[in-house]
Amino acid sequence: MANGKAMTVGEMASLFLDPATPVRIDAFDGSHFGPADADLKVNVATPNCMYQLLAHPSEIGIVRAYILGDFGVEGIDYADPYPAMRKLISLSKYVKPLTPASIARVSAGILSHGFKKPPVPSTEGPSKFARIKRGLMPHTEKADSETVSFHYDMSNEFYADFLGPSMTYTCAVFDNEHMSLEDAQANKLRLILDKLDLKPGERLLDIGCGWGSMVITAARRGIKALGVTLSKEQAAYANEWIAREGLQDLAEVRVQDYREVPEHDFDGICSIGMMEHVGVKNYQSYFEEMFRLLKPMGRLVNHQITISHDKPHGKPGTDEFLDRYIFPDGDLGAPGFIESCIHDAGFNVVHQENLRQHYALTLHHWNQNLSEHWDDAVKQVGFERAKVWGMYMAACALNFELDGIQIHQFLAAKPDRVGHPDGKWYPLRQWWQA
Structure with missing residues (x-):
C-alpha cells in the first residue's frame, strides 16, 4: 500500500506488534515486519486483506481474508492448519494494547487509497439477522430444518473423507492416545449403550442420529432402534446402511423433527451431538420432551x-464464524446449567463426565483424514469449503485443548415414583466399563 508517504502494511503491523514479535510479515506493497529468519512467516497477499480487516476488525475479517487467499501462512496445510494456528496464538503476548490513535492511523492509511467493499466468500451463509428477516426465527422447526441442511446436506462422500468408515460425527472415546479413530468411535458407541443398559427387544430413540452409526450398533445388539434427523442426505445413507446389514426389522431412520415423533414409552433415548442445534433457551423444553x-x-x-x-x-454461545460458515444458530451452554435443566425436567441425574481431551484427539484424526483425502474433498465440495472445514476442525481442536470448550456426557433416569429397594431401577454403583 506504499503510495508516496502513505503508511505501509509493515508500518501498520508495527503499531500493534512489539518489535520482538517472532514473526515475519511480507506484504503485497513490498513492505515487511519482523526478522527474515522468523519461524512463522505470514503473507498479506492483496489489498483486500486490509479492506476485510477494516470492514470487520474481528475474526470474521481475517477468516474471509484467509478463505479467499488474501492472507496466508507459509507452509500451511489447508486440511490441517492446526500447527500454524498454534504458532499464531503464541504471538498474543506480543500484541500491543489497542488505542483509538493507532486504530485511527491504520484506518486512515487504508482509506487514503479509497474505499473498497471487500468480497465475501461464496461459502458464507446469511447472518442471523438476515435469516430472521426471512422469517427463520432461531430454533423453530422451519429454521432448524434449513440450518441442518446447510451443514449436513453437502456430500456424504465429503464427510466420509474425514470421518472415516464409522461415519460418526461426534467425539470418540479413547482408552489411550494411540487408539485408532475407528476403535475409539466404536468405544464411544459401546459406552453409551452400556450406560443405557438396554436389552434385546427394548426400544431406543436416537435424536439427531446422523448417518446411523448408533442405530446400526444398537440393532446389532437386538435393540429396536429409531433414529431421527433433519438431513435427507443422512437419512438416505443410514437407511441404505441398515438395508446392507439386513437390519430393517430392528432399525429405521426418518427425516423428522424430534418434536414430531409420534411414538413414546421408549426404554432409552440418546442425544449425541444434537444439543448444539437446540438453543440454550430451549434446553428445558427439550429435556421435558425427552422425559415425556x-x-x-x-x-x-x-x-x-x-x-x-x-x-x-439465553445469550448465544457460538461465534460469528461458526454461525456464518458452520452451524447457523448454534448455541452452547455450561454443564451446570444443562444438568439443572435435566434435573428440573424430572430426571434423576445419575452420572456425568467431561470428555474434553477426547474431542481434541478426535479432531486431530479428522484433520489428518482430510489431509489424506484432500483431493477428493475438494472435488466433493470445492476448494473454498474444504479449506473452511480444515480451519474449523483445527480451531476446535485448539479450543478444546485450551479449555475454551468441553464436552459432557450426562446419564439420567426417569423415576416412576414407586421406589425399587431391590435396585431394579438402576444398580447401586456404576455398572458400565469406562
Whole structure:
C-alpha cells in the first residue's frame, strides 16, 4: 500500500506488534515486519486483506481474508492448519494494547487509497439477522430444518473423507492416545449403550442420529432402534446402511423433527451431538420432551459440547464464524446449567463426565483424514469449503485443548415414583466399563 508517504502494511503491523514479535510479515506493497529468519512467516497477499480487516476488525475479517487467499501462512496445510494456528496464538503476548490513535492511523492509511467493499466468500451463509428477516426465527422447526441442511446436506462422500468408515460425527472415546479413530468411535458407541443398559427387544430413540452409526450398533445388539434427523442426505445413507446389514426389522431412520415423533414409552433415548442445534433457551423444553417420550425407569444419555464458563441465560454461545460458515444458530451452554435443566425436567441425574481431551484427539484424526483425502474433498465440495472445514476442525481442536470448550456426557433416569429397594431401577454403583 506504499503510495508516496502513505503508511505501509509493515508500518501498520508495527503499531500493534512489539518489535520482538517472532514473526515475519511480507506484504503485497513490498513492505515487511519482523526478522527474515522468523519461524512463522505470514503473507498479506492483496489489498483486500486490509479492506476485510477494516470492514470487520474481528475474526470474521481475517477468516474471509484467509478463505479467499488474501492472507496466508507459509507452509500451511489447508486440511490441517492446526500447527500454524498454534504458532499464531503464541504471538498474543506480543500484541500491543489497542488505542483509538493507532486504530485511527491504520484506518486512515487504508482509506487514503479509497474505499473498497471487500468480497465475501461464496461459502458464507446469511447472518442471523438476515435469516430472521426471512422469517427463520432461531430454533423453530422451519429454521432448524434449513440450518441442518446447510451443514449436513453437502456430500456424504465429503464427510466420509474425514470421518472415516464409522461415519460418526461426534467425539470418540479413547482408552489411550494411540487408539485408532475407528476403535475409539466404536468405544464411544459401546459406552453409551452400556450406560443405557438396554436389552434385546427394548426400544431406543436416537435424536439427531446422523448417518446411523448408533442405530446400526444398537440393532446389532437386538435393540429396536429409531433414529431421527433433519438431513435427507443422512437419512438416505443410514437407511441404505441398515438395508446392507439386513437390519430393517430392528432399525429405521426418518427425516423428522424430534418434536414430531409420534411414538413414546421408549426404554432409552440418546442425544449425541444434537444439543448444539437446540438453543440454550430451549434446553428445558427439550429435556421435558425427552422425559415425556421415555417410559418410567427409562434412561437418557445426553452427549454435547459445552462452554467452560457460564453465561447469562439465553445469550448465544457460538461465534460469528461458526454461525456464518458452520452451524447457523448454534448455541452452547455450561454443564451446570444443562444438568439443572435435566434435573428440573424430572430426571434423576445419575452420572456425568467431561470428555474434553477426547474431542481434541478426535479432531486431530479428522484433520489428518482430510489431509489424506484432500483431493477428493475438494472435488466433493470445492476448494473454498474444504479449506473452511480444515480451519474449523483445527480451531476446535485448539479450543478444546485450551479449555475454551468441553464436552459432557450426562446419564439420567426417569423415576416412576414407586421406589425399587431391590435396585431394579438402576444398580447401586456404576455398572458400565469406562
